[in-house]
Amino acid sequence: MPTETEKLRSARASERADAHVDAPDQDECDEIALPTHAAGSGALDRRVDTARDYARAAASDNTLKAYAKDWAHFARWCRMKGAEPLPPSPETISLYLADLASGFGVSPSQSAARPLSVSTIDRRLSGLAWNYAQRGFSLDRKNRHIATVLAGIKRKHARPPVQKEAILAEDIQAMVATLPFDLRGLRDRAMLLLGYAGGLRRSEIVSLDVHKDDTPGSGGWIEIFDKGALLTLSAKTGWREVEIGRGSQEQTCPVHALEQWLIFAKIDFGPVFVGTSRDGKRATETRLNDKHVARLIKRTVLDAGLRSELPEKERLALFSGHSLRAGLASSADVDERYIQKQLGHASAEMTRRYQRRRDRFRVNLTRAAGL
Template sequence: MTALDERTEVLTSRRLLDLVDTVIDTERLDLTASSLANATTDPEPRPAPLDVSRAWEAVDPASAPATLAAYRADWTRFTRWCVEHGRPALPAAPAVVAEYLTAVGRPAGSRACAPSTLVRWVSAINKVHLAHGMTPPGQSAPVRSILAEARQARDAGAPRSAPLALDDLRAMLAAIEPERAVWPTAVAARRDTALLLLGFAGALRRSELIELTLADVTIEPAVGLRIRGGGAGHRRDRPVRMLPFGQDPVTCAPCAWTAWRQILDAWDGADPAGGRRAVLVELHRRPGGERPGHVCRDAVLEPVGRDAPRAQRSLFPGVHRSGAIAGTAMTGEAVRKMVRRRAQGAGVTEPPGASLGAHSLRSGFITEALRRGADPRAVMAQTGHRDLAAVQAYAHRVAPPPADAVALLDL
């Protein structure tokens, strides 16, 4: 941990503790005033105490099983902490939830939990309260402030993502090229080439890259690749991307996709013990190092429709160093590490205060397109941005500096 990280963590922890103390003192004053006001009235009958250990059973089980399991574990962790510290878990006051997030989410001397983890913890607590007709404490200002503090602390210590220049992308592809025809490196080499080019030319977000399935990408003979919009849940804010045939086979996204699909189809089409042999046969039939031309123009690939058995097969699964192809998609962290590893292998250096990662492909496309004179609205059609200002922010980075007022005087 750097000195900056330590100062950020100390200051953030102090602000969170001060916030929790303020909320607790406020609730004590409110409680005292309420007790004095009701001292002369007849006490209302108290409801029967809730069995906290069985409180989760009231939550609607409509969510995915994995999501419910995670929420259930989060609720169990919270109730155990409440028992250990003598705090009520149901209903839980906002001050109790704030104290919990501070104590468990940002423990002194230990690494803080990710903001997404804290959000999930709060979501589990809210779900139980809503299921019992109670006000969710996670919607209170103190809890929202703590989550905002956690995000600010994360952003302060995280290096910004550097856009990947087109020349650097070409260098990375050239460095990968010798691996494309050699077992077992050819498997990861072809996958990485396809991921880099689809991510760059398609201006895809990291989440969109890892969510792509075989049914999401098709090739149209007169146009090129068509990447279906949506993604997980087929969100309407993700546009359809068109990736035209490239002039250079090395940087042609349809060629990269075709070469990778041939390997993936060979592996999936073989029996469990015959995947290696099937891939070797494909590599011998279509050696990647020769590059006679565009393989995307005459390749025959079986279409994968939305209802096909392999429709949900991940387009970019994990690949073991032995050449074995996994059945699940790469993680976002795996994509980030791959981009950095390929950049380092090509001698691409990261700018000071920034790092290369999955988002570098998307930001690199925007930067290069604007630098070459593309209209920002045309860029938005590819990226899916809704706010023109978000794209124009990239334009400011690539625009030449304004003429100096002194220079105009010809002194």
């Protein structure tokens, strides 16, 4: 029989869990405060605010939103099953993972739902681990209940990753050729060429500022030289530099396209890629959303007639923002380590996932071994 203290502790944990479900966007960083034994002062209070700012910067807004949804989904599942989300129970979490993989009882109506992919289940588990850490708990993903169930899910349901089509050199040339030379066309041309030559994520493209520290939400800045442009980007593991050299012709040179956009849009401060006025004659101060890059890629893919043998819906499904990164990795005929550095990958294996066409048997270990 649980003691009164254990019952009280469980009740408080349940209340805290429900509070976070009702308000999943509540900022966990606000819990950072001075220890109770420390005397407050103006200087220390300001340090608390600084610490909270750093804590908020530990993960991107999109990641935090995803983790909040993960926790809300898990807590709702617990209520449906009569379980408690706090404190963490490896046995309960293993049952939750099994339900995610099978699709049973995942929806609020407790009816059968579409089973989730292995990558999504992995992401959900990471979200739970992060949420538990914010609540002062530790989730051991190597616990036998969690690890064995997850291993079984991966063995039974794992499939090769679905890869987006790479946009190759001839493709990007055809895509930018469909764009007009008005202000919007100059902007979109610069975004496509810069994203392709830099192997950039769509979020990295739109987060660029003209200078360092122009805006609080900056994800990097640009410097333009005679031989090219240097982008300093805030990546997952820290800051990295991306060198983009000038092209062989102005029509497809990413640096020239960037210069043209900045000149005609009269942008010398703040976000590099912004919206335009309704008549398309003036640049606004509003930074573009990364979804604009995805829409731009899909629109120009259709206009350029890429994979025109397929129905429109299938053609659109083939391409995304990652198509630019895959295109650079697949088209650049240079040593693999340079591509790895440009894409900001920690391993060569990750870079190879982006290479849709390469000489896979250039190094023949069979013959090297004497066979």
